Amino acid sequence: MPGQVQSIARAAAILRLLASSSGRLGIGEIARSLNLPKGTAHGIIRTLQDVGFVEQDKTSGKYQLGATLLHLGTSYLDVNELRSRSINWADPLAARSGEAVRIGTLLDGKVLVVHHVFRPDDILQTLDVGSLLPPHATALGKVLLAYDVGAANAVTQREPEPYTRRTLVTARALTRALSEIRDNGWGAEIGEMTPGEAGIAAPIRGYGGLVVGAIGLSGPVDRTCDGSGNPRPALVTYVRDAARAVSRDLGATRW
Amino acid sequence: MTERFVVAIDQGTTSTRCIVFDRRGNLVSVAQREHRQHFPRPGWVEHDAMEIWRNVGKVVPRALNQAGLSIDQIAAIGIANQRETTVVWDRRTGVPVAPALIWQDTRTDLVVEALSRASGAEHIQELCGLPLTTYFSGPKLRWLLDHIPGLAERAERGEVLFGTMESWLIWNLTGGPDGGLHLTDVTNASRTMLMDLRTLDWHPRLLSFFGVPAAMLPQIRSSSEVYGTATAVLPGVRIAAALGDQQAALFGQTCFDPGEAKCTYGTGSFLLLNTGTEPVPSRHGLLTTVGYRIGDEPALYALEGSIAITGSLVQWFRDRLELISTAPEIETLARTVDDNGGCYIVPAFSGLFAPHWRSEARGTIVGLTSYITKGHLARAVLEATGWQTREVVDAMNADSGLELTALRVDGGMTANNLLMQFVADVLAVPVVRPMAAETVSLGAAYAAGLAVEYWPDLEGLRSNWHPAARWVPEMDAAVRTRERENWRRAVERTFDWIRPEEDPARR
Numbered sequence: 001m002p003g004q005v006q007s008i009a010r011a012a013a014i015l016r017l018l019a020s021s022s023g024r025l026g027i028g029e030i031a032r033s034l035n036l037p038k039g040t041a042h043g044i045i046r047t048l049q050d051v052g053f054v055e056q057d058k059t060s061g062k063y064q065l066g067a068t069l070l071h072l073g074t075s076y077l078d079v080n081e082l083r084s085r086s087i088n089w090a091d092p093l094a095a096r097s098g099e100a101v102r103i104g105t106l107l108d109g110k111v112l113v114v115h116h117v118f119r120p121d122d123i124l125q126t127l128d129v130g131s132l133l134p135p136h137a138t139a140l141g142k143v144l145l146a147y148d149v150g151a152a153n154a155v156t157q158r159e160p161e162p163y164t165r166r167t168l169v170t171a172r173a174l175t176r177a178l179s180e181i182r183d184n185g186w187g188a189e190i191g192e193m194t195p196g197e198a199g200i201a202a203p204i205r206g207y208g209g210l211v212v213g214a215i216g217l218s219g220p221v222d223r224t225c226d227g228s229g230n231p232r233p234a235l236v237t238y239v240r241d242a243a244r245a246v247s248r249d250l251g252a253t254r255w
Numbered sequence: 256m257t258e259r260f261v262v263a264i265d266q267g268t269t270s271t272r273c274i275v276f277d278r279r280g281n282l283v284s285v286a287q288r289e290h291r292q293h294f295p296r297p298g299w300v301e302h303d304a305m306e307i308w309r310n311v312g313k314v315v316p317r318a319l320n321q322a323g324l325s326i327d328q329i330a331a332i333g334i335a336n337q338r339e340t341t342v343v344w345d346r347r348t349g350v351p352v353a354p355a356l357i358w359q360d361t362r363t364d365l366v367v368e369a370l371s372r373a374s375g376a377e378h379i380q381e382l383c384g385l386p387l388t389t390y391f392s393g394p395k396l397r398w399l400l401d402h403i404p405g406l407a408e409r410a411e412r413g414e415v416l417f418g419t420m421e422s423w424l425i426w427n428l429t430g431g432p433d434g435g436l437h438l439t440d441v442t443n444a445s446r447t448m449l450m451d452l453r454t455l456d457w458h459p460r461l462l463s464f465f466g467v468p469a470a471m472l473p474q475i476r477s478s479s480e481v482y483g484t485a486t487a488v489l490p491g492v493r494i495a496a497a498l499g500d501q502q503a504a505l506f507g508q509t510c511f512d513p514g515e516a517k518c519t520y521g522t523g524s525f526l527l528l529n530t531g532t533e534p535v536p537s538r539h540g541l542l543t544t545v546g547y548r549i550g551d552e553p554a555l556y557a558l559e560g561s562i563a564i565t566g567s568l569v570q571w572f573r574d575r576l577e578l579i580s581t582a583p584e585i586e587t588l589a590r591t592v593d594d595n596g597g598c599y600i601v602p603a604f605s606g607l608f609a610p611h612w613r614s615e616a617r618g619t620i621v622g623l624t625s626y627i628t629k630g631h632l633a634r635a636v637l638e639a640t641g642w643q644t645r646e647v648v649d650a651m652n653a654d655s656g657l658e659l660t661a662l663r664v665d666g667g668m669t670a671n672n673l674l675m676q677f678v679a680d681v682l683a684v685p686v687v688r689p690m691a692a693e694t695v696s697l698g699a700a701y702a703a704g705l706a707v708e709y710w711p712d713l714e715g716l717r718s719n720w721h722p723a724a725r726w727v728p729e730m731d732a733a734v735r736t737r738e739r740e741n742w743r744r745a746v747e748r749t750f751d752w753i754r755p756e757e758d759p760a761r762r
């Protein structure tokens with residue numbers, strides 16, 4: 001057939017084979033069934049595994065369909081739905097913390113602002129929903145990168161722009177920061193985008209724990225950080241509680 | 256001392272919510288449950304009042320659990336409810352005698368026609384502030400009394416009770432057949448067509464006009480006062496407020512001064528303007544209604560622009576046309592195109608409410624060409640909400656003689672940025688969402704908290720109000736004028752569609 005991509009057709013065949021099999025299949029069984037060289041079958045399986053369509057059993061080394069495949073339609077969250085589902089929790093976060101709140105997702109290597117709640121001080125502010133922020137210099141962005149290896153690699157390879165003297169620009173510094181975020185479950189940025197400004201963010205998880213966005217606050221360092229220059233623990237707790245509440249609602253039934 | 260909280264129950268058209276608020280008016284937890292919508296015939300919409308009462312029993316404990324609260328931490332309960340929806344139940348068994356007739360139900364169109372020709376019809380609006388339409392409880396109650404065998408006689412004897420949703424819930428919360436309190440508040444009573452707007456009491460002339468026996472009616476109380484103590488769901492907690500959901504939102508938006516207005520975007524959308532302590536009659540198709548009454552203080556009145564179909568058009572697009580799988584996806588779909596492509600949807604599903612009040616109108620889609628995609632339809636769905644807002648704002652400006660300078664908004668649809676920008680664009684004034692999208696619940700909580708002195712005064716509540724988002728007009732004036740004219744022409748095309756003798760509902 002002209003124009004057919006052979007490896008995609010073979011990948012589809014492998015998925016069908018796994019779907020119709022009652023148990024898990026080993027690489028040899030798959031290759032024999034489809035009359036493929038073992039190396040070719042292995043290459044395709046590895047890619048399918050990377051995107052989550054196939055899972056390998058740790059003990060037997062055999063393959064089965066991945067959970068992602070079963071929820072293909074539901075695991076991807078529409079950004080407007082993310083806003084609708086988080087609006088009730090973003091408001092109290094702004095009210096309690098006294099700072100502006102934003103929710104972001106990754107879009108083409110940038111942070112897309114999906115939702116924005118003004119700082120509750122009645123000073124005129126401008127809605128910046130739809131604007132793009134640098135992922136390596138914002139708390140939202142670093143949290144999103146921490147859970148997206150592909151996006152993180154892309155950012156470190158592109159020589160991130162230094163906004164201030166504190167911006168993380170080396171692969172080593174960024175990688176360490178992201179690993180710390182994964183360990184703590186939240187992240188911060190202190191003067192890395194604008195001197196004197198700081199941000200705190202935590203991941204929003206959807207079905208199966210997939211990180212679908214991040215929620216965070218930002219404000220002047222003297223309000224958001226304590227005397228020793230660390231994010232105020234109370235604010236960190238507010239942010240994490242809000243992230244957990246949204247995540248819990250996202251795991252509930254769709255509407 | 257352990258911290259205390261206020262519980263709001265928002266009994267809405269599509270769902271029942273329980274929201275717990277803290278002293279700063281911040282949402283602490285929320286639990287929600289949808290109930291079934293019954294559409295037995297075209298134009299008929301019913302709920303099962305028993306199902307709704309059971310849902311209250313489910314969502315309240317869930318909201319408390321979620322926040323790890325015990326009953327003794329609850330200072331008071333406030334109730335907000337879908338308005339006009341009519342329930343009649345047996346006072347001995349507590350069982351409803353019929354399904355609840357929902358505000359959107361149009362089965363009473365013949366009742367309304369007959370009543371509009373009856374003697375005295377011309378004085379009705381002056382007394383109760385409302386035009387004679389299918390929307391309000393009086394005609395619905397008349398329909399039930401006419402169609403349920405023996406009901407009129409049982410009503411005379413006081414064996415059955417009438418109430419809107421708050422009456423039904425309060426009666427059940429306070430013991431039901433076992434000494435349940437049968438009462439309503441001024442805002443809900445102001446939607447029945449049976450209450451005198453000035454005396455805030457049932458009016459004998461209105462009762463006889465609709466043929467409603469006084470024995471079945473609840474006592475009318477203030478919106479904010481301690482009615483009694485719950486014996487079910489939250490035993491021992493004081494029930495201290497009840498308001499129709501739209502009036503609750505007015506209160507939650509802290510529109511306490513004359514001239515302050517809000518619009519709530521949910522299933523339908525409702526613009527309410529505080530007009531102070533005197534009822535103001537409308538000459539432009541708005542309703543005169545009670546805004547709220549706190550304890551023994553004078554009642555505050557409001558002018559209301561009611562739009563029947565806004566969020567429910569999005570639901571129709573999702574559930575009936577199946578072009579999206581969740582309501583927020585309409586924004587994503589609408590953003591696939593730059594404009595409406597010349598297409599307009601006028602959702603006169605149950606006739607047109609304010610400012611037209613055309614019960615014979617039915618919905619229409621105009622401007623269809625082969626160019627139109629589902630993206631254009633999605634835009635037309637959202638724009639319909641914008642233009643309908645513009646129509647009631649124009650009426651409001653004409654009635655009050657004031658120009659609206661900014662619009663306070665709330666409700667589920669305010670999560671839609673494209674829509675909120677469009678509303679600002681067509682109104683040509685800024686649109687502001689406060690830091691509490693669930694203003695209906697917040698208003699019920701505020702009213703209850705005031706009554707039990709959880710909150711000291713209105714000023715304290717006002718200081719909780721902060722803008723969370725603000726959309727400023729960007730549309731070119733010439734475009735606005737052109738589109739406004741197109742909308743006007745589209746609306747005209749919905750008129751005179753249903754003729755009473757041809758109504759399929761009664762074939």
Ligand SMILES: Nc1ncnc2c1ncn2[C@@H]1O[C@H](COP(=O)(O)OP(=O)(O)OP(=O)(O)O)[C@@H](O)[C@H]1O
Nearest residue numbers: 267268269270521522566567569582583666667671
């Ligand atoms: N992002 C969105 N864009 C457009 N419409 C939306 C969006 N989110 C919710 N809606 C619509 O808003 C409505 C829900 O809002 P809300 O919960 O305030 O309604 P409600 O009127 O309080 O419900 P009820 O009638 O039960 O009281 C639904 O009709 C839904 O279709």
Ligand SMILES: [Mg+2]
Nearest residue numbers: 267500521695
């Ligand atoms: Mg509601």
